[in-house]
Amino acid sequence: MRDLLTAWANINSGSYNPEGLERMLEALKVGFGRLPGQLRVVTFDAGPSGPDGTGVRLAPRHALRMRCRQEASTRVLLCGHYDTVFGPDHPFQTCQLTDAQTLCGPGVIDMKGGLVVMLAALQAFEALPEAKQLGWEVLISPDEEIGSNASRPLLEEAAERYAFGLVFEPAFGNDIIRSRKGTGEFTVTAIGRAAHAGRDPGNGRNAIVALAKFIEEANALNRQLEGVLINVGHVSGGGPINIVPDYARAGIDVRITTRPDSRRVVQLLEYLASTLTSEGIRVEVAGEFDRMPMESTPASEALFSTLQTCAGELGLNVDWRHSGGGSDGNILAAAGLPVLDGLGPRGNGLHTEGEHVILPSLVERAQLIALFLQRAAMVRMKAPVISRASSRSPF
Numbered sequence: 001m002r003d004l005l006t007a008w009a010n011i012n013s014g015s016y017n018p019e020g021l022e023r024m025l026e027a028l029k030v031g032f033g034r035l036p037g038q039l040r041v042v043t044f045d046a047g048p049s050g051p052d053g054t055g056v057r058l059a060p061r062h063a064l065r066m067r068c069r070q071e072a073s074t075r076v077l078l079c080g081h082y083d084t085v086f087g088p089d090h091p092f093q094t095c096q097l098t099d100a101q102t103l104c105g106p107g108v109i110d111m112k113g114g115l116v117v118m119l120a121a122l123q124a125f126e127a128l129p130e131a132k133q134l135g136w137e138v139l140i141s142p143d144e145e146i147g148s149n150a151s152r153p154l155l156e157e158a159a160e161r162y163a164f165g166l167v168f169e170p171a172f173g174n175d176i177i178r179s180r181k182g183t184g185e186f187t188v189t190a191i192g193r194a195a196h197a198g199r200d201p202g203n204g205r206n207a208i209v210a211l212a213k214f215i216e217e218a219n220a221l222n223r224q225l226e227g228v229l230i231n232v233g234h235v236s237g238g239g240p241i242n243i244v245p246d247y248a249r250a251g252i253d254v255r256i257t258t259r260p261d262s263r264r265v266v267q268l269l270e271y272l273a274s275t276l277t278s279e280g281i282r283v284e285v286a287g288e289f290d291r292m293p294m295e296s297t298p299a300s301e302a303l304f305s306t307l308q309t310c311a312g313e314l315g316l317n318v319d320w321r322h323s324g325g326g327s328d329g330n331i332l333a334a335a336g337l338p339v340l341d342g343l344g345p346r347g348n349g350l351h352t353e354g355e356h357v358i359l360p361s362l363v364e365r366a367q368l369i370a371l372f373l374q375r376a377a378m379v380r381m382k383a384p385v386i387s388r389a390s391s392r393s394p395f
Helices: 002-009 018-032 111-127 129-133 152-159 207-224 259-276 298-313 328-334 360-378
Strands: 036-042 061-068 074-081 095-097 103-104 134-141 162-167 177-179 182-191 227-237 245-255 282-292 320-322 356-358
Touching: 002 018, 002 103, 002 111, 018 036, 018 111, 036 152, 036 356, 074 111, 074 152, 074 328, 095 298, 111 134, 111 360, 129 152, 129 360, 134 360, 152 259, 152 328, 162 328, 177 207, 177 328, 182 207, 182 259, 207 227, 207 245, 207 259, 207 282, 245 259, 245 282, 259 282, 282 328, 298 360, 356 360
Parallel strands: 074 134, 074 162, 177 320
Antiparallel strands: 036 061, 061 134, 095 103, 103 356, 182 245, 182 282, 227 245
């Protein structure tokens, strides 16, 4: 497992590196092609990146989909992604062992380590007699790190066919993910009126000043809204300093805990913009929540209870907790599918040059998932009735 992970992580598959993504896809086809079932590459138009659709036009994307025993009464979706945050020009490109139990490298924990766990778990499960009672689909996307905008329809469509979903994002310490915040990206634009800063300042309307007021008030919402995180991460605008600036722009990351928070935050941001709009100044908010919160449900709690029992039988101590980060688990859960997330290996430092995986956890997690799938095969489950607030317990 270590050698396979090293080989995969040494392939640069940054979200904006189409050549590297193609190489990684070919490697996945070889690895998952050893399993029974029908392997297919799904190609789709990636469209423009960015919350307002004004970003870089992306090359067509390819998801890996593999299905086995779709006629089975119980079927499960196993989900992951093969893109990383490290582009081809980033200095962090190859793996190295830092000690006998730790492998440091790009994507080793987020989430090529999870893909190795997924493959090993399925290989172990397929050797069991109970395997014939369980159908499964593997769906590995190429754009999770940039919001899954292109692969979202595949995820939502897949959610309709399965009893539950397993997402192989990194573990949270020893634990898995109980719930995740929803995530949104917003752009705030201030349009003013240019004027000479010395000769005619009174005729100008300073867009940067208007935007600064918006930023201050938006940041104050962090103290007012429980469970909401608002981060102004980028600001641009203006030009020559002897001109009253007529343009300024800010990028904002918003994270929410419950679905109703999404409407409340948007309404408040739009209200702030309206209070700063006056003669000669216009402030506008654009963007959306690309992932609704993944909230714990009775169905996911029942799934976790079974997983925790399996962990205990293997001598593992596994709990679950909340995460502020989003994943494709958010999309599946919003479509009504009961989800267990954070099933990948243990490690830390994701999205940094210190990203590393604890190697023994690759085997631990693969054994845990194989045993969990065996238990699922022994309990005849059907896909839930999909709704926005599904609470059906599959166990």
